[in-house]
Amino acid sequence: MTTTDSNPASVEVDPSGRFAGTGTRGTRILGSMTVVAMVWLVAFGLGFSPADRDQDEAVRIMYVHVPTIWVAYMSFVVTAVASGFYLFGRSKALGWDRLAGASAEIGTIFVAATLVVGSLWGRLTWGVFWQWDARLTTTALLFVTYIGYLAVRRLGGSHQQRARRSAVVGLLAVLLIPLVHWSVRLWRSLHQEATVLDTDGDIDMDGLMLFSLFVGVVAFTLFYIWLVLHRTRVMAMEDMMDDRGLDLALASRRAEVVPTQKLEEN
């Protein structure tokens, strides 16, 4: 008995019928593109882009710090959208739930990277690793909230129960993103205001620095997509393993009936 639609169509199967991995031609091309984009990022981030007037070489941390948080925002939005499709869609397809979960996992890792890299940048520019200002505090809250989301996903129950409860949390947690982004406008903060995603439309950034930042966003976005594709497929396999475990347990329980029946007949 299988209770879910856990057949991952995109998972490769070798001729003997066993899973050969989560890679496909598409993900291999995407992986190659990610490597090329990362090499570009290293070249522009460490080589071609200039040092900053005030921050000197420390500005290069921006090419990791900013793209990772933008991609984290995007991944949490993907989690919320996929959660919405699961919760309000007719099919209740678990594929949406797995996409939501995979995206949240990777987004959480990216927020952690933002916090770590940001604290190093803070030490070099502000003079301190951490301060409880509005931006840092709300970002920490975002991180902890999605750790909570991931814990909720592992509370047990059926796949559908997992999907339902985590979809609700996924839809609520995404509301923190505007708070994080606008925290530097809403309150006085040690963290500087947004330079690119600003409302005044005036980007106060050197052209080559801006291009390097763009390369960073492209590289980390490709990396995110590659990771999500693989993680979603691994999750599909995990669900399938769970279902097979249930099927095997039921089959073994049924098998116990047969000897009992024979004994009664004798």
Place this chain on the structure above:
Amino acid sequence: MSEMNLTPRGPAEPTASGGKSKRNWLSIAVLALVLVAGGVIVTQFLTSAVDYYCNVDEVGVRDGCDADRRIRLQGTVDEGSVEKVGNATVFTMSFNDETIGVSYDGEPGGIFKECIPVVVHGVIEQGTLQGDRVEVKHSDEYVSVNDERVTEAEAAGCTSTT
């Protein structure tokens, strides 16, 4: 035909289900930690993050910016004001045409220099802010070190309203 025996079994052997149960407890423990961490963060937010600093011109004027209590004060380091007096770094900082003297015991870290906004933590004694921490609040502008605008900005001096 006899039906399946659905009576409860004896104590189960430690199998995959045992592992799952452990995983559930771990998840509950993580959730509890998340709630505690969330509480700490919200507390920090309410006590520290909201309005992280007062501006120099708000001392004794704005609510929460009283001169007789510990304060975080923001202003721009005045041009030509930075001096070393013994181990201390002494300078003045300004905001909206109001200026205050600062004495910090040590060398400020980060990218501290003249004409840059800073947040100084400390207490005001006899009109001077005795700082025990200096944080540099750099702007949202990113200018190449080779940019022509650098020399223009340097020629123009620094403003006190950033």
